Amino acid sequence: MADEKIYMIPVNDAFSVDCECAFCYLENNFEKQCLEIVLGESVMEVDSRVETNKKGFCSRHFHMLLEQKNKLPYGLMLETHLYEIKTNFEKILSSHFISSNSQKKEGFLKRILNNKTSKENLLKDLLKFFENTNSQCVICERINARMKNYFDVFFFMWKTKKDFQQKVLSSKGFCLYHLCDLLKFSQNHLHSRDLDHFVEKICKIELDAISRLYQNICEFNKQFDYRNANNVIPHEVRNSLINAIEKLGKYK
Ligand SMILES: [Zn+2]
Ligand SMILES: [Zn+2]
Numbered sequence: 001m002a003d004e005k006i007y008m009i010p011v012n013d014a015f016s017v018d019c020e021c022a023f024c025y026l027e028n029n030f031e032k033q034c035l036e037i038v039l040g041e042s043v044m045e046v047d048s049r050v051e052t053n054k055k056g057f058c059s060r061h062f063h064m065l066l067e068q069k070n071k072l073p074y075g076l077m078l079e080t081h082l083y084e085i086k087t088n089f090e091k092i093l094s095s096h097f098i099s100s101n102s103q104k105k106e107g108f109l110k111r112i113l114n115n116k117t118s119k120e121n122l123l124k125d126l127l128k129f130f131e132n133t134n135s136q137c138v139i140c141e142r143i144n145a146r147m148k149n150y151f152d153v154f155f156f157m158w159k160t161k162k163d164f165q166q167k168v169l170s171s172k173g174f175c176l177y178h179l180c181d182l183l184k185f186s187q188n189h190l191h192s193r194d195l196d197h198f199v200e201k202i203c204k205i206e207l208d209a210i211s212r213l214y215q216n217i218c219e220f221n222k223q224f225d226y227r228n229a230n231n232v233i234p235h236e237v238r239n240s241l242i243n244a245i246e247k248l249g250k251y252k
Helices: 007-014 022-044 046-055 059-066 071-095 103-116 116-135 138-160 164-168 178-189 192-220 241-250
Strands: none
Touching: 007 022, 007 116, 007 138, 022 046, 022 059, 022 071, 022 138, 022 178, 046 071, 046 138, 059 138, 071 116, 138 164, 138 178, 164 192, 178 192
């Protein structure tokens, strides 16, 4: 594409990759970048450090960060994140603690658990706090924002560049998660006949891709029959399990 702008390059390149979903490819790459950046920021950038300490990560990203080389920044991040959780947890408990002797903490929980109204309020506050803590992830938030941006670029290029349209239509389609996102966002970017044309074309390549995978999986299973023991297994049949997984489920 001659008049390609810099922000178009990653999206355009992703559709040149031979894979089951170009958006998974983009998301995977951006996730890798985020993992490296977050550990660097946790030492360098004050604002990001405050955000990370407050929000933390989802289970997937806590584990992926653990696999990174830098253990000290991760340890420091966990130290402050745990301190933040501990402090807020204590604050909630203390706010429900009405006692003449604030030192006597054993008495406080017992008193709360004996009082129906305060027990309900305490539970409400605890659930709100922990549900909020569990739902936040700095990396997921960054990925979601970036993916939204990639979808915007996708539709801009779809509308303005015929060669990009061709590239998309000769791709293997999308994983079912990104297909859903794509169809959902298409309503914001395309209208009437353009929208109909888009949905029809995208569904066609998607159904072709699913049919191809189905055939390959059938062939794969047939190879276990002793009568086929000496058959040469084609590459795409050999890889059919992983390809089917990539099509059915987003990488996470
Ligand atoms: Zn995908
Ligand atoms: Zn996450």
